[in-house]
Amino acid sequence: MQNSCLQVFSKFNFGSLVPSTGGKETGLHLIAPLATNMKSAEEDAFNYTPNVTLSLPISMGNPCLSTQYHSLHSGSIIPMSSCHQDGYGLHNNSGASGYYLTPNLRPNGAPALESPRIEITAYGQFPEDEMEENTLPIAKRVNSIVTLTLPNADGYRDPSCLSPASSLSSRSCNSEASSYESGFSYNYDNSPQNSPWHSPCNGKRKYSFNGAPCRHPSYSPGHSPTVSPQGSPRVSVPDEAWLANTNQYTNSAIVAAINALTTDGIVDLSDSVPLKSRKTSLEHSASMSLKKENYCGGFLDVPQHPYPWSKPKPYISPSLPSLDWQLPSCSGPYSLQIEVQPKSHHRAHYETEGSRGAVKAMSGGHPVVQLYGYMESEPLTLQLFIGTADDRLLRPHAFYQVHRITGKTVSTASHEIMQSNTKVLEIPLLPENNMRAIIDCAGILKLRNSDIELRKGETDIGRKNTRVRMVFRVHINQPSGRTVSLQAASNPIECSQRSAQELPLVEKQSVDSSPATGGKTLVLNGHNFLPDSKVVFVEKAQDGHHLWETEAKVDKDSFKSTTLLVEIPPYRNQRISTPVQVNFYVCNGKRKRSQYQRFTYLSPNVPIIKTEPNDDYEPKGAARLSVHSKAYYGLPTPAMPADPGHCLVGGYPSSSPTSSPKLHDLSPTAYPKCLSGGQSHHAGMQPALPGAPAIQETPGRPMGMHPGSPDHAPLVMLPPQMAPHLGSPGTGGCSHGYRPPALYPNGSPASSPVSHPSTPETPFAPAYSPPQAPPTASPHLTAIPTRSSPPVLLREDSSPPTLAVTVKQEPQELDQMYLDDVNEIIRNDLSSISVHSHA
């Protein structure tokens, strides 16, 4: 009993992991298997459940999630308060976010207990338990207690998903949300909402009774909670999968607790966990010394990859930044770049389907990610998860999960871990490979909307919410003890079959600017172009009103389904003194429009911004970024209102589409360039680079805001609650150039939302305080109070409003109408916020 905590781990780990894996790529099919092996998972769950009791008084409920999201839907105001953020934070087990959460509020508004407690009762059913005890380092054992008090329960769990019960729908991780949800519920959550026995049917959406949601009621503990009506494979979950999910909750909580008990705040779980606890891994491959970097169930994963996992230098902090935190892509000497962007379309597979393979690159290969500026010899771990691509801040996508792909064709080793409710693929970044990784091991799993939407606390809707981004992260431990976390998000990826087949898509444009007189030929490369496709140029005011719209002439003679020759129409005012940014889109008919593409009309008096087509795959080094950054500064920011007004914080992100994408656009499409490592530099320099996937915004949508700002100043990572509600899911873009990384001493990003003046130019200015540390944050942190946004990095040198300047971005829908519903809601929210802030 002394080390109940550990025991818990082991229990989770053991279970059926081994069996299910069958020695074959266990991790590979976490999701898919889940569907088919759900039953076993459940069984396991039950078996284990009795042993572990988690008491999370703090409210599993997201303090604000319910309300916050509801607000969104209703078009009500999105609270800039912590509440909204909390919601996000809760989703993450990492705890990082949790720290940001308002600890004393419960979803229902009632005060929450200050410290959630995890009560673990170890029965020692498992032989492993003993082993663990013995093997546990004494130091670690000391921490093993029956009851753990967590610094902040909210921190590691989303109310909705929090409870294992609710599962994760986010579980996502599971696509089996509904499925395992129940299993989890039994164990941890008594909440009616989470309980499998409580019909989700009373959810926000009404699904047919055969719908997964309604099936739950009939489930009994002994049976798969999510039995699919049609005998869907979702019935059972592979042991490992299940475990992973299950652990996700418990692990994070437990780990957090353990970590809280540690003095250094940094705990290498893998070290603390008896090897036996990770026997699965061991059994599968002795050579694979997988080191679970993620305290959240990392050790639960079973290494299945045949390739040697070189035990990259793991980032082992109990407080990894929450996945919904906005991190920069570059910091100091480091720069995380997506050298090769994924294709804009990738049909995700359902659990009921077989894998649809790994996400590919436009070039036919696979996405490539590289970390620049890292000179150490120690390998690092590149994390990958599926994030959102809407107007809001980047965050894990509730309806999609990364899916590990393995097989002969996969050359990159990887393994899965669960962080919060999000599945994270960890890929080694090896010095011998120049810290470059080919992402050929990542597919995308689509979770059923009904499963996710019914999840307690989940307010996002899945319908038409089919665009995602691949989000890469790397955590670099500094000698000082701090950890630099970088993040790069890919261009948006449309995951629906329909969209991929019907919606026109512009991948490249030969030029992104032209004199106001127009007349030049613009070559568009993409997909789904039709002989009668139209190309419409649009200029919108910051308030979203159309100022100008004209249809460009398309050379039908040269038509190709993948190419359109367009004559750039003259701008309405050919005497502009500064560049004017407009957008254009390809239209195949009503509701079938491409995302907005950026285009800039130049004034004869304005220096022409580099407009040569860029190769999307052109490698970019940190140095180069730096250059861009500078260049960026020097560039005129014409249509780009850098005024605070554009900042969500200050008001509604009303930046018009005309805003220069360079600084402000975090639109999903823009992100890639601005925020994501891959093209960050581009963003800084120019709106849309030819040759690069065009920035796409959804026509008719407000542009997203982004914290864009010159990157020389250190940025601050803001917690969700504190972060300005940026329209862009940006990755915190360092896109424009040098960007201070998110730092957190002791690896605890959890720091507070509170900001402090930081030292300009400090390479690692922003530091996160450990979870234990209240929202005081490091001196370098600059917090901009925001309500529901995830943490965002902001420049320290700039005033918050300015720094956080974000231009309202347009959703990058392939189909203008595509996400209208969702965006409408968001827009309403933003508007509300705007009103609020102004008020």
Next chain:
DNA sequence: TCGCTGGAATGATAG
């Protein structure tokens, strides 16, 4: 046979 696709049928939703 299995994994990966491309297509498409079918039922659910939204307007």
Next chain:
DNA sequence: CACTATCATTCCAGC
């Protein structure tokens, strides 16, 4: 409430 266009999911079939 009926009807239709869209979407989301599930199935199939080919390679």
